[in-house]
Amino acid sequence: MDGSISQQGRQRINGKLAELRERQTSQTVEHILEFNKTPMQLKADLDRYVIGQERGKKVIATAIAFHYRRLGQALKETLGANEGDIDLAFRKTRTPKANILIFGPTGSGKTYTCETVSGLVGVPFVVEDLTKFSEVGYVGQNASDILVDLFISAGGNPHVAQTGIVYLDEMDKIATEPGLTRDVSGRGVQKGLLKMVEGVENIVEIGRERIALSTKHVLFIAGGVYDKVEGIVRKRMEEQALQGEWRDYLLTEDLVAFGMERQLMGRFPVRVVYDHLTTRDLKEIMTRSEDSPLKAYAGDLKAWGIDLTFTDEALTEVARRAGKEGIGARGLTSILHRVLLETMYQLPGTHTGSFEVNASYVKAKLTGS
Numbered sequence: 001m002d003g004s005i006s007q008q009g010r011q012r013i014n015g016k017l018a019e020l021r022e023r024q025t026s027q028t029v030e031h032i033l034e035f036n037k038t039p040m041q042l043k044a045d046l047d048r049y050v051i052g053q054e055r056g057k058k059v060i061a062t063a064i065a066f067h068y069r070r071l072g073q074a075l076k077e078t079l080g081a082n083e084g085d086i087d088l089a090f091r092k093t094r095t096p097k098a099n100i101l102i103f104g105p106t107g108s109g110k111t112y113t114c115e116t117v118s119g120l121v122g123v124p125f126v127v128e129d130l131t132k133f134s135e136v137g138y139v140g141q142n143a144s145d146i147l148v149d150l151f152i153s154a155g156g157n158p159h160v161a162q163t164g165i166v167y168l169d170e171m172d173k174i175a176t177e178p179g180l181t182r183d184v185s186g187r188g189v190q191k192g193l194l195k196m197v198e199g200v201e202n203i204v205e206i207g208r209e210r211i212a213l214s215t216k217h218v219l220f221i222a223g224g225v226y227d228k229v230e231g232i233v234r235k236r237m238e239e240q241a242l243q244g245e246w247r248d249y250l251l252t253e254d255l256v257a258f259g260m261e262r263q264l265m266g267r268f269p270v271r272v273v274y275d276h277l278t279t280r281d282l283k284e285i286m287t288r289s290e291d292s293p294l295k296a297y298a299g300d301l302k303a304w305g306i307d308l309t310f311t312d313e314a315l316t317e318v319a320r321r322a323g324k325e326g327i328g329a330r331g332l333t334s335i336l337h338r339v340l341l342e343t344m345y346q347l348p349g350t351h352t353g354s355f356e357v358n359a360s361y362v363k364a365k366l367t368g369s
């Protein structure tokens with residue numbers, strides 16, 4: 001066997017792949033066409049993973065449920081009017097999009113919420129770092145890079161790719177206020193983004209195939225730290241003698257004052273502010289989230305016949321120390337790693353059964369910090 005495939009064999013494989021893709025298209029797109037989760041149901045699903053951020057999760061679940069319901073219904077209608085031609089339906093369907101802007105501290109669950117929600121809806125999800133975006137040839141190059149990422153994330157299915165979610169990370173870094181910009185002009189990048197968010201079509205070359213993909217139905221969620229925005233809003237509230245929660249008063253003009261282009265902000269009408277995670281939130285992430293880093297460690301140790309448990313005080317201590325790191329929930333992973341390093345090295349092969357970690361154990365492992 002030299003590993004080469006005959007011409008005929010190759011044709012057969014290609015035929016099979018095309019058939020498979022076709023079937024996959026109708027199945028996966030059907031799931032968007034039939035999308036019927038209510039905002040409340042979606043929020044309840046999110047609660048299993050994302051802890052805290054109650055207001056944010058509500059707003060996001062509502063925006064996402066409405067987006068996919070609207071898109072599904074509109075696609076279904078055009079599909080019916082065009083004899084089931086799915087390509088045509090994607091091209092002809094017009095729906096308003098309500099893109100989302102999330103800001104909040106590092107490690108508070110911005111990206112995680114979006115990734116989780118896209119998994120729950122069953123659409124591709126990609127993260128794009130805006131600091132890597134160049135101004136030069138922007139709409140062409142950057143849009144086509146994003147479309148390729150979506151296409152890959154959709155398992156090579158062009159229709160599914162066009163219903164995905166793009167998370168634009170570090171949106172605050174492309175602000176134009178002096179001192180906040182990097183070397184490139186944020187304004188140029190923001191102008192280019194404007195077109196992409198509205199919808200641009202690109203011919204993407206994948207191997208020998210040329211596929212037309214558009215961002216028209218893609219939902220964009222931009223995230224950033226935006227810590228200075230709070231100050232801007234508070235100052236305006238003071239000037240206008242307004243009282244209450246600053247986030248209730250956030251206006252487009254505050255984002256403009258921060259250095260964002262008004263037109264671009266107009267394309268992100270849904271605004272969400274994430275909170276700092278409290279010690280209690282951090283503790284709950286360990287005990288309740290389905291992606292809990294503690295559950296992951298416990299699962300690993302279970303494979304060696306060790307039943308790891310933490311006392312309530314130990315959990316509080318870990319959460320407190322993780323909070324001090326100032327990196328949100330990411331602090332949990334690093335603190336837990338330090339607490340459990342020795343255990344993970346020594347116990348497998350020398351101990352089976354229960355192993356309880358208490359507060360003094362945690363403190364002993366974290367001395368020197």
Ligand SMILES: Nc1ncnc2c1ncn2[C@@H]1O[C@H](COP(=O)(O)OP(=O)(O)OP(=O)(O)O)[C@@H](O)[C@H]1O
Binds near residue numbers: 049052111112113
């Ligand atoms: N509210 C939360 N509930 C459960 N897990 C969380 C939460 N927030 C963060 N995490 C965990 O911490 C990790 C990092 O969070 P995430 O990537 O969402 O941070 P972020 O808010 O996007 O921060 P950055 O501004 O640095 O990008 C997640 O992968 C998740 O495991």
Ligand SMILES: [Mg+2]
Binds near residue numbers: 110112169223
């Ligand atoms: Mg993030």
